[in-house]
Amino acid sequence: MSERPLLTATAITRHYGTHVGCEDVSLDIHEGEVLAIVGESGSGKTTLLNCLAQRLAVTSGQVSYRMRDGETRDLASLTEAERRFLMRTDWGFVHQNPADGLRMRVSAGANIGERLMAVGDRHYGRIRETADDWLSRVEIPGLRIDDRPTAFSGGMRQRLQIARNLVTHPRLVFMDEPTGGLDVSVQARLLDLLRGLVDALGLSAIIVTHDLAVARLLSHRMIVMKNGRVVETGLTDRVLDDPRHPYTQLLVASILEV
Template sequence: MHEEPILRIDHLNKTFGDGCAHCQQSETYEMKINYCPYCSTTYACQDISLELYSGEILGIVGESGSGKSTMMQCLYFDMDVTSGGAYIKDTEVEEENLFELSSQKKRYVRNYKYGMVYQNPVHGLKMNFSSVGNIAEKLIAAGNRNVSEMEAISKRLLESVHIPPYRMKQEPRNFSGGMQQRVQIAKALSNNPPVLFLDEVTTGLDLSVQANVLDLIKNIQRELGISMIVVSHDLAVIRMLADRTVVMLDGKVIEEGLTDQILEDPQHAYTQQLVYSLL
């Protein structure tokens, strides 16, 4: 029996601009990459379809501007899509297009089904709240009102991402980049989401700190069996984490397959270039 995906994305499109007669006839007119020089419309995501299965890590790799972070922001409802669908395995919203849900139902999906770790911790954390307070904020959004229970959950999660007890009441603005990312991961895990999004989580971190964060992600995935979508421009990160990999270029998926297969036998010229630059 074929396994049902936990999250399915169908023909996702995200366009910045209204388009014009030139770029809307793209069969006959070649756009400059994914940008129309006539009307300045950018086609950030073009007809993206993906499936994420239970307990797997799906890697999305591509250079800056390939549309991978835009796709993540659309999935997490930080941005409206232009067209397309997303479907999650959940009795509350079974077979409903997530992009077309009411704002109340979108909040439900964000609070119970999704966790998000942003490239820049400023987008995922309130820098002037304590670390415990940041996690409590997510728990309150999901309806928890028991203060001592929220404090216990927050401390347990911060411990699991190696934040020392004496720093748990401190504000993330006083932390290093690596520690801020670990607090974000703890916050994202607070409601046991079945799906976790990680957007360029190691960018800008020292190599040793990167390795610690990647180890932490791998251990969390092993212990909790969460499904993850990991976005990176760094194939080394994808190689360490991902079971399957999708390669994006100019807003399109150009290659996908098992990570080992893509690393050992890349088909597309761009993927070959990425792989050989890693060797």
């Protein structure tokens, strides 16, 4: 495992006209590390995630990534084809609404198989066998392999989206409120599943969440955002058990009062 960061962001800024999405944010993430970005709605956390994942152009700043060949590249220098290939293979992106990350009109197996085909697998039997294996890993019965996601519950759709993302063994996964909108019992199951997969696969992940319990369960480090800026950063347990910034103290206190 390299000591060099997998991804480094330097002074990331994104403006929407006169509105600040995020301002002067710097961070890095190493292999096998999970970073949580937390804050209230409108804090800039999703804007930052989309800038890091190259889904949104930055106003200023730089995001660089260490490729599988060991070369660290400024992501702004990639061609569109290189960027698409990176997103389909080495990266994953889990949306809050699974319908945004799935093809709803094709089968569960085809959703997983598409990612495999993106890395060159063309053997139908092997693709179907791998899809069946991944459905099992995310606790979806294999007999549902030919069902479309439209026939799935919200929790099953989210688990299918996770399988679709992880089947190519990405090194970095971006997650935008992965448990948002799910019932509490479904959230708990999904979190247990995510934690197990992250540990088993040695994934790096950047997770946006407003739920501090999710951050504590899944992340090693966290950054706290307010009005587009980072107000506190550190090891997750330290930040939650001994918050230094008044805003972080307020967030933690509001959870304790619930």
